[in-house]
Amino acid sequence: MQIDTTPNQSSYDVVIIGGAMMGASVAWFLANHPGFDGSVLVVERDPGYELSSTAHSNSCIRQQFTQPINVQVSQFGADYLRNFRQYMGGDPDVPDLHMQSFGYLYLAATAEGEQVLRAAQAMQAAEGAGTQILTSEMLAEKFPFYNLDGIRVGSHNPVDEGYFDGGSMFDWWRRKAKSAGVEFIRNEVTGISRAAGHITGVVLADGSRVGAGHVVNAAGPRAGLVAQMAGVSLPVEPRKRYTFVFEAARPLAVDLPLTVDPSGVHVRSDGKYYMAGCPPHEDPAVAPDDFIADHSLWEEKVWPAIAERIPQFDALKLMQSWVGHYAYNTLDQNAILGPHPEVGNFMLINGFSGHGLQQSPAMGRGLAEWIVSGCYETLDLSPFAYDRIAAGQPLLEQAII
Ligand SMILES: Cc1cc2nc3c(=O)[nH]c(=O)nc-3n(C[C@H](O)[C@H](O)[C@H](O)COP(=O)(O)OP(=O)(O)OC[C@H]3O[C@@H](n4cnc5c(N)ncnc54)[C@H](O)[C@@H]3O)c2cc1C
Missing domain, CATH: 3.50.50.60 (FAD/NAD(P)-binding domain)
Structure with a gap:
């Protein structure tokens, strides 16, 4: 055009x-x-x-933040997505926006991490979010595909959290x-x-x-x-963030929540595929036109972390990957x-x-x-x-x- x-x-x-x-x-x-x-x-x-x-x-959209204002901002975001056509003036040509609420699941492996999740859950619940703390036993029952070695608790919210269009x-x-x-x-x-x-x-x-x-x-x-x-x-400075889309030889029977692993790797369902992401090993500011990829990240960091957490993902095929920039507020x-x-x-x-x-x-x-x-x-x-x-x-x- x-x-x-x-x-x-x-x-x-x-x-x-x-x-x-x-x-x-x-x-x-x-x-x-x-x-x-x-x-x-x-x-x-x-x-x-x-x-x-x-x-x-x-x-993706979530309400699992640690600042109440961010919870409120995302709550309006979710309402806006659900009622997009009305917000756009009721034009019948405006589509319903697809949303897939698999929820984020933050996993904590340390006492400090657990404390952060518990405090955040209390604040989020007070703001009206559906976040729940799940003990390792509850996690094992609800999500039997995880290896929970070393995990103390998880925090999950299946309401208005997940992918959106x-x-x-x-x-x-x-x-x-x-x-x-x-x-x-x-x-x-x-x-x-x-x-x-x-x-x-x-x-x-x-x-x-x-x-x-x-x-x-x-x-x-x-x-x-x-x-x-x-x-x-x-x-505010550009910082690189990596995304990897992969296929699992033995996919899960249910949606994978956006799992935030203590290793810093996150992974979720992406239609019939899965999507993972992470920061680089070192995380400096980069030039705004620097999108050079570090190909070792998938092999050395992302794949091992995913296979460790979800043993069923022992055989994966990388389909696509890209580097994007966060507009990172250093304060x-x-x-x-x-x-x-x-x-x-x-x-x-x-x-x-x-x-x-x-x-x-x-x-x-x-x-x-x-x-x-x-x-x-x-x-x-x-x-x-x-x-x-x-x-x-x-x-x-x-x-x-
Ligand atoms: C890998 C990755 C994953 C992410 N995942 C999520 C997620 O799951 N959920 C979520 O909420 N957010 C996510 N984000 C963040 C989200 O994508 C950004 O916060 C959002 O897109 C920012 O939009 P923006 O318009 O501020 O910036 P941009 O999309 O970067 O747009 C800025 C625009 O300004 C233009 N521009 C810059 N300088 C000039 C100039 N001097 N003159 C004219 N034009 C100029 C640029 O060309 C650009 O098009 C993710 C980001 C990345 C990189």
């Missing part, structure tokens, strides 16, 4: 840098906010989304935003013009300037670079949302550290509300404000995979 590279106007009420999951979500929620009748431009350097986090996602949500946000008048162009923002405490516009790759009332940084793993253009810093592995305190019309939606796809409905809605009204009108997302970064007070999310 041909995409314009030049904007139709010389200035817009809102310019969104990055048109993947977060950019599309903000665009759609803005266009559908009853208090907004402004103009929106989305600038995307890679409209095939080949290098985006969105294209490399595992597309994030790709269709993304497609429909872009499609509906475009039909509501949002302009998407293929171009790169290479500079941001700033006058004292606010931004006046952006500079595109060909040197042309576009004026902006608000600028949204939805640049994923490149968010730190975009922030630098505005003269501010963000503790606390949580989102950074809302205006930058020094540059009030520079709006952040960054640092999702591997759980952004499921958070995109709540985050896009929240940022649109803030742009329109200067406050959150529905779910209060102020715990994600930049202020904590400046103050060095982490909102630490411990349940990161």
Whole structure:
């Protein structure tokens, strides 16, 4: 499909840098906010989304977080997925979104790990989540295919946790935003013009300037670079995460929960296949265009961990693998949302550290509300404000995979 590279106007009420999951979500929620009748431009350097986090996602949703606000954000995400057509205005062409609730199963092998799971379960239950702590005996009864040597407890929630069709949500946000008048162009923002405490516009790759009332940084793993253009810093960097899709010679008779093994490897059902993932041996920041794979990871780390935990998976065939980038928030592995305190019309939606796809409905809605009204009108997302970064007070999310 041909995409314009030049904007139709010389200035817009809102310019969104990055048109993947977060950019599309903000665009759609803005266009559908009853208090907004402004103009929106989305600038995307890679409209095939080949290098985006969105294209490399595992597309899972959970309520097993350690921060209550993340539970609430995912609860809205689950509600949004279930009622997608209604949220999209009741258009009969909008599909039901597929969701497969196999649940996440976090396994703890140490007293400290058990304590973290028990505290998180108590908080999640108080927030209305269906998480349960399962002792090793309960685990053995419910999931007889695991080798539970060394495992003390597991925590499992089969309600609104598992895979969801994030790709269709993304497609429909872009499609509906475009039909509501949002302009998407293929171009790169290479500079941001700033006058004292606010931004006046952006500079595109060909040197042309576009004026902006608000600028949204939805640049994923490149968010730190975009922030630098505005003269501010963000503790967000690209980090590699690996995904492996495999076939088991002896598949399980039931869905495999998204099992988070104490080794750091996670594995789940993926239709008739299985999907596993992990961080690399070392986990430094990488260049935003570095997608070079470490082929030893599957052989040395992932396969042995899976075969150890699920003895029936002794014979596996690797079908596909890829490297993606987390937009990793080095302070606390949580989102950074809302205006930058020094540059009030520079709006952040960054640092999702591997759980952004499921958070995109709540985050896009929240940022649109803030742009329109200067406050959150529905779910209060102020715990994600930049202020904590400046103050060095982490909102630490411990349940990161
Ligand atoms: C391997 C992996 C597994 C994951 N699994 C899950 C999961 O199971 N569940 C979950 O909730 N989340 C998951 N995530 C995280 C999730 O995919 C991301 O949080 C989410 O996709 C982030 O979307 P985004 O729009 O912020 O970033 P991106 O998808 O990276 O999009 C940013 C866009 O900005 C564009 N851009 C950047 N700079 C510029 C510029 N200067 N000018 C113009 N355009 C620019 C880029 O081209 C890109 O398209 C996973 C991520 C990875 C890598």
